[in-house]
Amino acid sequence: MGDFLLKATGFNGEVRAYTIQSTDTVEEARVRQDTWATASAALGRTITISTMLGSMLKGEDKLTVKVEGDGPIGAIIADANATGEVRGYVTNPHVDFESNQMGKLDVRRAVGTEGTLSIVKDVGMRNHFTGQVPIVSGEISEDFTYYLANSEQVPSAVGAGVLVNPDHSILAAGGFIVQMMPGASEDTITMIEDNIAAMPPISQLIQEGKTPEELLEILLGKDNFKIHEQVPVQFSCPCSKERLETAIQSLGNDEIDAMITEDHGATASCHFCNEEYKFTIDELRALKTKE
Helix, strand or coil: CCCEEEEECCCCCCEEEEEEEEEEHHHHHHHHHCCCCCHHHHHHHHHHHHHHEEEEEEEEEEEEEEEECEEECCEEEEEEEEEEEEEEECCCCCCCCCCCCCCCCCHHHHHHCCCEEEEEEEECCCCEEEEEEECCCCHHHHHHHHHHHHHHCCCCCEEEEEEEEECCCCEEEEEEEEEECCCCCCHHHHHHHHHHHHCHHHHHHHHHCHHHHHHHHHHHHHCCEEEEEEEEECCCCCHHHHHHHHHHHHCCCHHHHHHHHHCEEHHHHHHHCCEEECCCCCHHHCCCCCC
């Protein structure tokens, strides 16, 4: 079975929870972006959490996440929708450091501790919903926790982890989001806080073969939740040569003429999937608008 996420509620609706296995998805992003280990961890955590946030949307709604810190990795961008499709990239993929004091990949150093986390939601209306908060740790999960509590006023616990093999391939990736609904009791809140504090790192649990359902059992307790939906998860990019044709056409005839006379054609690539598209002189001429 490939990657997937689960949507669940717990404690008679007091809690909403999402768990995800994203190993294959993060690996495809790594291959397409050629990320080194620490960059893979930062991008993988962002993609994992963005996928769960996207699953909270409906229909054709989608969102864009941007983590922009002052670290050497630069901006991390991820797009996700309601059907489990996600894509993402980092500005500087070749970033890696020695492990931090806890023996983990030093994501904080790569991302930086000063900057912003922003989310733009396209829900099919004229104006998009935009939320932005300062980065609070650079560890990604804590930053999303802060975002949900402060920008969307939903008390949440967010966790995501990525384990990387010595050859830089992805060994394991996954995550969770647990949200308290209005009226959640103190007993429920305390129980979940204790469960999260006692659980091993999420990437370790995925590596051990724990499924998203077993993650729910660890987070909420075996008999305390109900699964409502299972959603397949995959890296997906809707880019195409036709879309790039539209983009080139929007540059105007003078710019297209420059591509023809100076470059004798054009090559464009997608930031997200790194697919490359070539345009011949004849193809560029056909894109010129009639004056």
